[in-house]
Each structure stands twice: as structure tokens, then as C-alpha cells.
Amino acid sequence: xxxxxLEIENVRDFNLDHIFDCGQCFRWKKEEDGSYTGVITYxxxxxxxxxxxxxxFKEFEGDLGGVIKIKSTSPISKEFWENxxxxxxxxxKIKRSLSRKDKHIRGAIKSGEGIRLLNQDxxxxxxxxxxxxxxxxxxxxxxxxxxxKNFGESLGEFRGEERFAFPMPESLAELTxxxxxxxxxxxxxxxIIDTSKAVADKGIDxxxxxxxxxxxxxxxxxxxxxxxxxxxAHCILLFALGKRESFPVDVWMSKVMLxxxxxxxxxxxxxxxxxxxxxNRGIAQQYLFYHIREKGI
DNA sequence: AGCCAGGCCCAAC
DNA sequence: GTTGGGCATGGC
Numbered sequence: 001x002x003x004x005x006l007e008i009e010n011v012r013d014f015n016l017d018h019i020f021d022c023g024q025c026f027r028w029k030k031e032e033d034g035s036y037t038g039v040i041t042y043x044x045x046x047x048x049x050x051x052x053x054x055x056x057f058k059e060f061e062g063d064l065g066g067v068i069k070i071k072s073t074s075p076i077s078k079e080f081w082e083n084x085x086x087x088x089x090x091x092x093k094i095k096r097s098l099s100r101k102d103k104h105i106r107g108a109i110k111s112g113e114g115i116r117l118l119n120q121d122x123x124x125x126x127x128x129x130x131x132x133x134x135x136x137x138x139x140x141x142x143x144x145x146x147x148x149k150n151f152g153e154s155l156g157e158f159r160g161e162e163r164f165a166f167p168m169p170e171s172l173a174e175l176t177x178x179x180x181x182x183x184x185x186x187x188x189x190x191x192i193i194d195t196s197k198a199v200a201d202k203g204i205d206x207x208x209x210x211x212x213x214x215x216x217x218x219x220x221x222x223x224x225x226x227x228x229x230x231x232x233a234h235c236i237l238l239f240a241l242g243k244r245e246s247f248p249v250d251v252w253m254s255k256v257m258l259x260x261x262x263x264x265x266x267x268x269x270x271x272x273x274x275x276x277x278x279x280n281r282g283i284a285q286q287y288l289f290y291h292i293r294e295k296g297i
Numbered sequence: 298a299g300c301c302a303g304g305c306c307c308a309a310c
Numbered sequence: 311g312t313t314g315g316g317c318a319t320g321g322c
Contacts, residue, residue, distance in 0.1 A: 133304040137303075188305090229305045232303085
């Protein structure tokens with residue numbers, strides 16, 4: 001099969017393990033050589049991109065940044081990757097700003113210093129985080145792979161495995177709960193069917209409209225989909241709808257915020273985060289999430 | 298066995 | 311508007 005190659009140079013504040021293993025995405029898998037292989041299913045500039053992809057990163061000595069090397073089964077523009085990998089954002093500046101707050105966030109930033117918040121596909125992220133509710137990350141990954149294998153388009157073999165795109169809204173919308181049984185989604189199956197019908201019905205454009213709304217209105221809109229409560233909504237807003245002021249609080253965040261700052265409940269946590277970390281508190285959240293999962297308490 | 302996981306829905310206050 | 315029970319599945 002033909003492979004398309006692309007390189008992006010002069011990249012800083014970038015670490016594949018931190019980016020792909022910090023809980024924001026579920027379809028990237030580490031290879032033995034340290035690169036990551038995954039599948040991109042993305043509605044970008046009025047069309048679906050579907051490709052199996054391998055991403056590698058070589059960092060230069062000293063302070064010279066590094067180069068991202070991308071191989072994919074179909075051609076994908078540099079503009080796509082700059083947006084997807086959030087390369088236009090100056091993370092050095094954000095980290096310096098957050099670091100002024102206290103030693104705790106400084107420590108968290110140090111353990112996940114190469115984190116970048118991806119700008120992910122809206123549809124895939126919506127369904128993925130419905131699956132994430134009251135679930136654990138390895139099983140979430142399994143459910144998403146199963147959905148793709150059973151109901152997504154085959155992209156052929158890439159690096160020794162047949163790869164599958166994430167299913168289209170119309171494909172999931174026509175399924176019954178019985179059909180979804182093989183994916184072991186549990187009680188989330190009916191939420192996924194309901195939400196898929198809504199998206200297939202309203203069109204993918206409805207998700208793009210949310211991106212343009214202010215956070216409060218966007219939150220109200222996204223929580224109208226079945227299976228999307230406050231926490232899942234914040235994840236989708238943060239990871240796919242450009243709302244870096246979203247601050248998801250799950251059981252891990254509750255643990256770390258209690259441990260570090262002594263905050264007992266969700267309302268306290270949200271108020272503190274807004275006052276302390278400001279408009280980029282979603283990025284601060286991701287450093288903290290990575291930190292607690294990496295180091296434990 | 299029982300507890301937990303990037304919680305949500307819905308009925309009952 | 312807030313609270314609490316019920317909920318599929320698999321790992322530990």
C-alpha cells in the first residue's frame with residue numbers, strides 16, 4: 001500500500017507519551033520503537049479524513065526543538081496536523097504562566113511537560129466520552145476499537161494490522177441495542193444510538209456550531225445529547241470544541257485536588273480552578289490528571 | 298466477593 | 311435545584 005510522508009520541524013514542548021497517554025484520546029498505541037500508530041477519522045474542512053497513521057518524534061540536543069515525522073495511508077495536509085496537534089499554541093508561555101501559581105502545579109507540569117491538548121474530531125470525541133462514563137481507560141479503548149472494527153470502514157492493513165475508521169454517525173444511528181451487544185458497551189449502548197440518531201439527523205454542522213458558542217451556551221447544548229452529563233461535556237468541550245477553560249472533574253481530579261489543595265467538593269474545585277488557573281485551566285487540568293495517574297498519591 | 302473506573306439518567310423530593 | 315438508587319462490564 002502507498003504511504004504518504006510528512007515532516008514538521010522546529011517543534012517544542014512536545015512529547016508523544018505525554019500527548020497520547022494522558023487520557024484525552026483513545027486510539028493511539030505505542031510501538032516498540034517509541035512511535036505511535038493510530039487511526040484518524042476527522043471531519044475537516046467539509047470532508048471526512050480517514051487514515052491509518054504512524055507518528056514519530058525526534059528531539060534534537062540542546063534547545064533546538066525537534067521534528068515530527070508522519071506516515072499515513074492517505075494524504076493529510078500540514079494544516080490538519082498543525083491544528084490537530086495544537087502546534088500553533090505556545091505551551092512554553094502557558095507553562096510559565098501557570099508555574100507562577102504554586103509549587104504543586106509546577107510539579108505537575110514537570111511530569112507532563114510535553115503535553116499538548118489535541119484538537120480532536122467532534123463526532124468521535126462525543127461518542128468516545130459517552131463511553132468513558134463510569135469506565136476505565138483500557139476498557140474505553142477496547143470499546144472504541146470494537147465499534148470501529150464492527151461498524152467502521154476498513155482502511156486496509158497498516159503496520160501489520162487491518163485498521164478501521166471510527167464509524168460514521170449514520171452507521172451507528174441505524175443500529176439496535178442488540179446490534180451493539182458485541183461491543184460490550186453496557187448501558188451506554190442506548191445513549192450512543194440516541195446521540196447518533198440526533199447527530200445523523202441534525203448533521204455534523206450542528207457540532208461545529210457549538211464551537212462558535214460561548215462556553216456556557218456550548219455546555220448547555222452538548223449536554224442535551226443522551227449520555228452527556230457535566231463531566232463528559234467538559235471533556236468534549238476541552239478536547240474537541242476548543243474550550244480550554246473547561247475543567248473536567250472526575251474521580252482522579254477529585255483525588256488530586258483533595259490531596260494537593262484540600263478541596264472537598266466539586267463546586268469548590270471548580271471555583272478554585274477558575275480563580276487560580278484562569279482561562280487555560282483545562283490545560284492545567286491535563287497536567288494534574290497526568291501527574292496523579294503517573295505518580296499516584 | 299466486593300470495589301472501582303475520565304458518571305449519567307430519572308424519579309422523588 | 312438537588313439527591314440518591316440503579317446501572318453493564320471487566321480488572322484487580
